[in-house]
Amino acid sequence: MEQKKICYRCLLEDMDENEIKNKVQELIYGIPEDEKTDEEEYRRRLDICKSCDSLISGTCKKCGCYVELRAAGRKRTCPDTENRWG
Numbered sequence: 001m002e003q004k005k006i007c008y009r010c011l012l013e014d015m016d017e018n019e020i021k022n023k024v025q026e027l028i029y030g031i032p033e034d035e036k037t038d039e040e041e042y043r044r045r046l047d048i049c050k051s052c053d054s055l056i057s058g059t060c061k062k063c064g065c066y067v068e069l070r071a072a073g074r075k076r077t078c079p080d081t082e083n084r085w086g
């Protein structure tokens with residue numbers, strides 16, 4: 001099956017949920033290993049996001065980013081004033 005190219009200049013309204021999910025996973029995959037959060041810390045961060053009122057459809061209201069992508073970067077922090085991941 002031919003793999004569909006990701007459109008870097010499409011609006012979210014023009015993408016379906018699978019495209020968005022695949023794009024986020026592609027970006028996470030592209031993070032260099034030495035910059036990537038280890039699995040245990042990644043899951044810990046996402047568990048915190050899942051209980052946070054700022055999580056909306058996979059994005060963080062505080063910064064607008066996809067939390068899974070943000071959590072995957074070792075040096076990234078929660079953008080809330082109190083850094084909930086800290």
Ligand code: SF4
Pocket residue numbers: 048049050052053054055059060061062067077078079080084085
């Ligand atoms: S404010 Fe922090 S904990 Fe809450 S959804 Fe955003 S990144 Fe996650």
